[in-house]
Amino acid sequence: MIEVTFTLNGSPTTVQVDDTERLLDTLRDRLALPGTKEGCGEGECGSCTVYVDGLPANACLIPTFQVKGRGVETVESLDPARLAPLHESGATQCGACTPGVALTALWILDQPELLKTHSLRELMAGNLCRCTGYNGIIEGIRKGLTEQAAREGRD
């Protein structure tokens, strides 16, 4: 067992973990944060997406000791109000991919400049969804971007 200290959803956290333990298991099993899901366990599906120092990452591929001293944010930290456009556009069906989708989607909303070099569909390609066919997700992000731009225009 090793001790790892990091910032979790804004609070300093210290946890004892197995040497090779995955961040995904630490969050789910030791820290009672089940919002992060395991869809494949091998970095393909994005259901386990979390932010590490603000960047989306697959928690199933990260050994927990690697987040020592870093900031980790999970779906539990998201502001529900910002998810409304995704809700309205049908971005979720069964919900299994959804926490990961929500994190990646809000990350894009936070960095709209990414769209100068990448398409929305490229940016979302790390999050597999078997239910929606992606339209609802893409439209939801687009809607969020539009609403955000309108708000910023007003401020």
Added chain:
Amino acid sequence: MKRFEGLEKLTGRTLFIDDLPLENCLWGATVRSPAARGTIRQVRVPNHLEGSGLVLVDHRDLPGPNVVSLITDDWPILAAETVRHRYEPVMLVAAESRAAARRAAAQIEVVVDPLPAALDFRQTPTAEQIQVGDDNVLKQLKIERGEVDEALAAAPIVVEGEYETGAQEHVYLEPQGMAAWLDGEVVVVHGSLQCPYYVESALTRALDLPAERVRVIQAATGGGFGGKEDFPSIVAIHAALLAIKAQRPIKLIYDRGEDMAATTKRHPAWIRHRTGLSEEGQILAHDIEVVLDGGAYVTLSPVVLSRGMIHAAGPYACDHVRIRGRAMMTNSVPFGAFRGFGAPQTLFAIERHMDVIAKQIGVDPVKLRRLNLLTDGQATATGQVIDDGTDRQQVLSRALDLSRFTYKRSQHTAFNAEHAYLRRGIGLACFFHGAGFTGSGERAMKSLLHVAGLADGRVEVLSASTEIGQGTTTIFTQIAADQLRLDPEQILIAQPDTWRVPDNGPTVASRTTMVVGRLIERACDNLRERVGLDAAATGTELQAALVAWHEEHPDEELLGSARYQQPPGIEWDDETYRGDAYSAYGWATYVAEVEVDLRTYTARVIDFVAVQEIGKVLNETLARGQIQGGVVQGIGWALLEECRWQEGGMANHQLTNYIIPTSDDVPSIRVAFLENPYPHGGQGAKGIGELPLDGPAPAIFNAVAAATGVDPRVLPLVPERLMELIEQ
């Protein structure tokens, strides 16, 4: 109305079975067969595991018969003497942690003396490979109408074709999982599932318990697509057996690799068409053969075969039809329910065949379809006279307009001449999908549903229909609220729990909104009558009446109920396979535009239009989402998803090498609905869940043929296959 539980899902607050804490639980794992077929010589448990506190269960621990109750009693819960497919469950273990259980299971060795396996369903089995009857045929069916041989002999043109489709893995994003525990005398199972009462009947039988000692509760379920129709019964029995043996709660959760290797998949199929035509292209006779790979056990194959065959002649008129079908037993994982249930396979064949015919006789593919599409008053292959008032020509026209079919075709000629390596093409598919159970299935099911009027004036829908992502909760709330003129907030939907909700049938066959939705309407009417109100009553009046009723009848339950009634005029004969196969059909035309890269041999869908008539659309966002999701699953099946078989086992049972579409692999799916309310469906709806799986594959294949001039007939069209065709 927005998805009822949408925000809960977006914020990660929806808890699936693996997310729910279970006090003092042990973790289960499954020991599986390494061989496709053989006799189990020994199950070797290493010495250090014996007596280590590990809980072990094998077939001898079963109180009841060793079969999963479905259609035929042939699917063992735990293999006893023999195994019939790789990854067949042989033994169960439970340990203090998930990792310890998996480690132990990996150390237990099943020693199998191999026997000759039947691995190719298209080949006649050799004597040594025969394991079922004298020919390995699991089920055989025939549909016949008119004088097929005479009509074929007299037809001026006969076009033949063979088509093949591969297996498909469901890849619901949440793998299979169950928790089980004992509550006094009662075995409780809680987990990811589509059909609580299927699980209940499998459990009572396997555990030899009366229904009152078994309780099945659905947890939030992360996708099903049919994959959680049959298989959860096995997982539930396994978890329950461990819980009984250990006398402790059990969690049995599959990881992705185990789920993909061991669970049921879409049936591979081989289909042959012989079609008699007039010079102009009118279909005069159909002779169709359908062969499915059933896999190691019967599961639901007979029903999949039947649905596949009923759809095999497509949405076209023809007086002389013969469809022969069989499902073959092979030593691979059992194939089971998957969205579409046999129809995607046969509709792929007929709709690809229509383009093959068009090319061969020199008729435009659109004209060929227009000439043959069913009009009201004409009959399907089973002799069902279609008379629903839907304008099928209009469905086709709308799809052509939206996709700018004719314009695109001429544009592609220019595009292809200009580009050295890129080829574009456009293709279409016209199809239909029967909603609800086949034939007399709904009548036999006798679904029962209740709505409870509560003391606080709210109303709770008590139904066994599950929310698995398709939107049951939202639609049910909407239907009940509309019917009773209440705010949606006044409606509760009970979690499916066999101790609380009556059996209104499984959540399958696109039947939930259409069949069960209608039951909700009628149960709501019944509730209103029970408190002395008529249909004109407002929501406020109803709520006041509910409160008053409860004041007069303290501690009593107030239920409005409805039992399924077959729409009038539906006749079906299971012996001859003649009659009204479904009470309603959805009608559709899908158009795919593809771009083929001749350097990489990849085909990409660059535009997709899906037009359908599905009765009344109850919730535009949800309905569109169902279609888009189904279409993308269909695109995956057509172009990307290939199960690679090794000795009857799926070799690529990982998302790394079994490729499903990402957002970047597919275009925006453009959806349009034509509405023709169906009087016997909930709020006028027909089923839509499965329909969108039927159209993408043939439309895409026809588009690839148009783009490249090759004639693809085997699905999936992965680059290797396309390369062979182009280089030929």
